[in-house]
Amino acid sequence: MDVLAGLLEGPRARGAFMIRALFDPPWSVRIADEAPLSVMVMVRGTAWVVPEDGTPPQRIRPGDLAIARGPDHYTCAGDPATKALAEIQPGERCVPLGDAPPGKYGSLGLRAWGESHDSSVEMLIGTYQMRGEITGRLLDALPPLLVLPTEVWDCPLTPLLADEISKDEPGQDVVLDRLLDLLLIAALRAWFSRPEAAAPAWYRAMGDSVVGRALRLLQDDPAHPWTIADLAAKAGVSRAALARRFTELVGEPPMTYLTNWRLALAADLLRDSELTIASIARKVGYGSAFALSGAFKRVYGISPQEHRTRAA
16 A cells, blocks of 8 residues: 555545535635635536635635645635635534525525525535545645646546536435545645645655655564664665665654554544554554553543544
8 A cells, every 4th residue: 555545535425515616706605614625616607615724715626626635724716806605614504694684595405505596606515514535644644625637637526516416316425425425535646746736744755765665664564573773774785874765854763654544544443443542553563452541642642442433
């Protein structure tokens, strides 16, 4: 498994919130649902995404895709100067704001919301509603808002999602969940290839002939009892050279990276499987459930069992 695969295997939507949002000018909606991640695809019209952290608004046009990382709040509007007329709160609850006329935004039937089906603006929105559906490593690697313009983003999944979102077939929620996962993964692959992506240090380090080799070894077999000497021998350098270069490029020593990778895998297995804690410990390189529990609590602040209970 390469580092990008390890990063992207995390998305696991479960009953994600999927909607066609339809607006006519002037329109503006504040997003305060604190969802960990939302994916927006512009179908027709244009929109501005206005973060509340002081970063500049970004415009999205037909075919563009935007990814907003929570829990930060932001506003989607036809014009960044338009005051929000409604607020989306946790639980996808919509509350009118300011001078919004009664009923300006409301349900338009199956997975459609806004003003009318003939509105001049249409967006497809998919929202991961729980942090457990997205790995922390993935969230940490993303900026609060990223936009892929249509010039660099041409994905066949977009029209498929546009077609499927309006269907009411058996198992449709599962189909939409998987489409959202695939759309997000395709978008992130495109994003990380962009020079402006500011990819995390460990991702950039994959291009290094020495450190990239060590990273692949750790990713592919986290349960192996790795030592600096083992890694250095396989990378063809001295232990000191590997430790120095790895820390310089990745931002942490090899063994610290391995510990964090093992615990991230354990956290996902606790959430997504019914394996015992002892079995998970062995899969990620710990000799016992007790050893995993101690390391897990030091990093995450809770025991593996508490993590599993909260995720459930």
